[in-house]
Each structure stands twice: as structure tokens, then as C-alpha cells.
Amino acid sequence: MSEFFDNWIIQVRKGVLELCILRALDDQESYGYELVKTLAAVPGLSLTEGTLYPLLSRLRVAGLISARLEESAEGPARKYYSLTREGRRTLVAMNEFLDKLNEGARSLRRPMAV
Amino acid sequence: MSNWTSSALQTLESYLRRNRGLVGASGGADPDEVAADLRRHVEEEIAALQLPVVTEKDVRRIVSQIGPVPEEEVPMPVEPERKRDLAIASSLASGSLLLFGVILPVLTVSFELFTRLCSSLLFDPIPSPLHLVLAVLAPLANFLAWQSARSPGNKAPRWLWLANGAACGVTLFYTVLFGRLFCRYRDRLLWVWSSAALPIADVFLHDAFANVVETAAACP
Numbered sequence A: 001m002s003e004f005f006d007n008w009i010i011q012v013r014k015g016v017l018e019l020c021i022l023r024a025l026d027d028q029e030s031y032g033y034e035l036v037k038t039l040a041a042v043p044g045l046s047l048t049e050g051t052l053y054p055l056l057s058r059l060r061v062a063g064l065i066s067a068r069l070e071e072s073a074e075g076p077a078r079k080y081y082s083l084t085r086e087g088r089r090t091l092v093a094m095n096e097f098l099d100k101l102n103e104g105a106r107s108l109r110r111p112m113a114v
Numbered sequence B: 001m002s003n004w005t006s007s008a009l010q011t012l013e014s015y016l017r018r019n020r021g022l023v024g025a026s027g028g029a030d031p032d033e034v035a036a037d038l039r040r041h042v043e044e045e046i047a048a049l050q051l052p053v054v055t056e057k058d059v060r061r062i063v064s065q066i067g068p069v070p071e072e073e074v075p076m077p078v079e080p081e082r083k084r085d086l087a088i089a090s091s092l093a094s095g096s097l098l099l100f101g102v103i104l105p106v107l108t109v110s111f112e113l114f115t116r117l118c119s120s121l122l123f124d125p126i127p128s129p130l131h132l133v134l135a136v137l138a139p140l141a142n143f144l145a146w147q148s149a150r151s152p153g154n155k156a157p158r159w160l161w162l163a164n165g166a167a168c169g170v171t172l173f174y175t176v177l178f179g180r181l182f183c184r185y186r187d188r189l190l191w192v193w194s195s196a197a198l199p200i201a202d203v204f205l206h207d208a209f210a211n212v213v214e215t216a217a218a219c220p
Helices: A003-024 A032-040 A049-061 A085-107 B006-026 B031-049 B056-066 B080-115 B117-121 B129-150 B158-182 B186-195 B198-218
Strands: A065-070 A078-083
Touching (some): A003 A032, B006 B031, B031 B056
Antiparallel strands (some): A065 A078
16 A cells, blocks of 8 residues: 555544543443553554553543552552543543544545545 | 563563653653553563563563564663763864854954955955955854754754855855965865865864754753
8 A cells, every 4th residue: 555545544543542542441441451452453453552551641641531550369450541520521522523524524425436 | 470580671671761761752641650551561461471480582572562662762871971071072062163163253354354464465355345244154154053053952944054055155265265375285275175075064063063962961
């Protein structure tokens, strides 16, 4: 595929990564390791741990998610993440915006376009 | 509980240090928190693998899955001697540019303007106001370059490069003028001068100085 398309994919991924994290944490707590495995399974997202942890930290600093440590019998202590009230509000707004954007973009799509 | 070899521990610490630098530079996230999260993640991977002994190879494999940090982004600790050397080099470069590029040309032009020594003995090097403007351009451009290079990370703007290029032309012109008078082997010297990069030496000096200042400023 062309370099332009590759760059475009990178930009799109960047744009939706935070949304995917917030969606994964919607209504359920999850710890880092588990979250990585969940998001890594999303096709096209190509998420690595090296990308996820700085994003989680950024979201926590922004007050959209909170974290708590819990001892685990299976290994090291686990850090559980969950959405804050502000995070939930932001997620709703992000979802609405993306739906609207998708709808708009879809309306521009000609039947011939693949 | 796994036993870590010392090289495995070293590899992990080195990775976390590099990552901390990278996260710190990108902003927004807490580098210490990210480092702690990554450490926990590596430990979790190792616990899942149930390794009795963790080797450097194991750590490298896990780290490459996490997303390796390029080696060149390692913020190398600067030794005090190196830091001192850099500070000396920075002062020398700064002083040289100021002395030979600004003070000396200003003194020379002022001396000629007040005494007219060269005009009376040899020829008039500043016969018109335009010549004066051109003569002053060299120290002025060098002074602006010196100021620009003093701010770490500051890239010289395009106009400054052009001004320095014009100043190089002026200084080369005067060098040729005086060289023809004073140098016995002027032809050979001029050939060497024009074929080498001397005419744009002050541009290189500016760049080198800027690099030294930047490196010195980056020292913790």
C-alpha cells in the first residue's frame, strides 16, 4: 500500500486509541495486562504495551480514568483502571461525535466507491 | 518467584530508563508511573511464563513485544568532566565568535573611519556609505548569529543564514583585496581559500557553537 495510506492509518489509529481505551473501561474495571490483551485483539488497532501505558497515564492525569493497586496471588500487584465520572461524560461525547462524523463521512460515499 | 540474573535486571532498568526519557519528552503522561506500569507488566509476563530464572534474553524478548525504545534515545548520563569540557568548549566557541566575528571587525571598521590610515597609506576601503553598510554587515550578522546560538534548541532563521552568507561574501571580498596587497603567494592562497570552505567558516562556527550550547544545556 502507498506511504500516504500508511500515514493515514497511523493518524486514524492515534485518533481512536484513547476512545478504545475508554470504551474498554466502560462499566468495568480492568488491569493493565488484561487491558493490553483486550485491546491488542482489536483488529487494525496494532496496540503495544509501550503505547498503552503512556496513554493510560495521560488519561489518568487528565482525570478521565482512575487507578488502584490490588495484590494478586498469581503474580505482582495489579493496577486496576476504571472510568471516572468525567471520563464517562467524555466517552459519551466522544461516541456521539464519532457517530456523527461517521454518518457524515458515509453520506459522502458514492455507491461506486469500494 | 523467579530469580533474575544481573544482566536481565540491567536490561530491564536500561529499557525503563530509555522509556522514561521518551515519555518525559512527549509530555502529558507521568514518566515514573509509566515506568512502574511497564515493570509490573514485564513481571506479569514472567509470572505467566513461570520462568525459574529470568535471563537477559527473556527480558529482551518481552521488551521487544512491549515496543522497543530505540537505542539512540538513551539519555546518556553526562560525567562531570565531560560536562566541564562542554562548558569550556561552549565558552570558547562563544568567545571566539564574539571576538573574531564581532569585536575585531567593529574595531577595524571604527579605526579606519576615525583615522583613515588605510586610505592615506594604501587605498580607501570604505569609499561610500554603501561600502560602510557592507562592512558593518559582517559583525552585525555575526552578532545576530551569536545571539541566536546562545538559546539552546533555537534554529537559526532563514534570513540569518542569508545575512551570514552575504557577510561571508563581504569578508571574502576584503580578504581578497588585502590579500592581494600583502601576500606574496596570493594566487596560491586565494586558490586554497576559494576551494576550501573557509569563506563560509562563520556559518559553520555558528552551527558548531549552537550544537555545543544545545548539548551543554541538555546536560542534567
